Amino acid sequence: MDEKPPDDATTPSADPSEKARGGHLRVYLGVAAGVGKTYAMLNEGHRRLQRGTDVVIGFVEAHARPQTEAMTAGLEVVPRKSVEYRGTTFTEMDTATVLARHPTVALVDELAHTNVPGSGPHEKRWQDVFELVEAGIEVITTVNIQHLESIADAVEEISGVAIRERVPDWVVRRADQIELVDSSPWQLRRRMMHGNIYPPSQASQALENFFRTDNLIALRELALRFLADETEEQLLEHLSRYQTRVVWETSERILVAIMAAPGTEGILRRASRMAARIKADLHALHVHRSEGISPSDDDQLARLRQLAEDVNAHWTELESDDPATTIIEFAKHHQITQIVIGSSQRHRLQELLGGGSVVRKVSRLAADAGIDLHIIARRGEPDDSPVRSGRQGVPEELF
Secondary structure (H helix, E strand, O other), X not given: OOOOOOOOOOOOOOOOOOOOOOOOEEEEEEOOOOOOHHHHHHHHHHHHHHOOOOEEEEEOOOOOOHHHHHHOOOOEEOOOEEEEEOOEEEEEOOXXXXXXXXXXXXXXXXXXXXXXOOOOOOOXXXXXXXXXXXXXXXXXXXXXXXXXXXXXXXXXXXXXXXXXXXXXXXXXXXXXXXXXXXXXXXXXXXXXXXXXXXXXXXXXXXXXXXXXXXXXXXXXXXXXXXXXXXHHHHHHHHHHHHOOOOOOOOOOEEEEEEOOOOOHHHHHHHHHHHHXXXXXXXXXXXXXXXXXXXXXXXXXXXXXXXXXXXXXXXXXXXXXXXHHHHHHHHHHHOOOOEEEEEOXXXXXXXXXXXXXXXXXXXXXXXXXXXXXXXXXXXXXXXXXXXXXXXXXXXXXXXX
């Protein structure tokens, strides 16, 4: 039997490194929209119901797919909450009612969904899900691989589609069970052509853009890599718990140098993916000069601090008028083996007049210290939006 959460149980905004005690969390991870993750979630709900478990639908988005809609039959549905926003009525999960109903299992679709402003206390649905879990309710949920924070920018680069609905990696890794819902690119495209994913009016455009074969192959590889990382983490946890004589430690440690400059968020995500692939600790270091930080830089750093938390990076801020030397000294002290830094924004004349760029000096000092250096090209960041752009036309969750 699951333990009930203590009086000081972790809240959704608390330390992500510790699992909240309460109900279990199961995630169906899809390689793309239309693979059948919602169908799989509903099928599991029926299986539990047949075994006598108290199951309710907290929120399911069928996207007008007949087979998915048919699967909701026979399952109790908690009524949605209607919310007026900018002259339009939206419906969201009524978390308070689900909590009051307190089923054994709640089915909650679209983990990365952004709630309509004014619909409840939380901005994101994953925060609602954690509230249910902490109350002792088991939650079964769904998410597509492109919505994970560390992967979203790579998908944007591959597909050319903006991914604004995002969920921190630790939220999915917090799950007690992750199940991959897979499909070959060719099968997905056939389903699309037959109208089983999008209406015919949207299918042809999707096939020419996000649902191109090369995009779907890339998404599938990203999902398999993420799941392989998760499987290895479970193995290491097992070894540490039951094989006390087995010693395993991370031999690689990655440091990403943080600057309040355009493109830094992409560099941090890139470093996170590098660290995940080799099971390395990730440190994020920002060095600011003694004259202080401007208000605009402070806003940018706040976003970067949040992103660092989302991708499980250790955040550090130091003051120094010699950023390059400070970066290298920090790296030596923390036994860093690889440094990731964004390319210089200064042109050659500025570097000559200003005594050289920080990147060049870090490169020189890193070589002397025997630390590998990765210089990453800077790219612009997508605009933020409080409500996902896909509410008009094709929902972004489908991309």
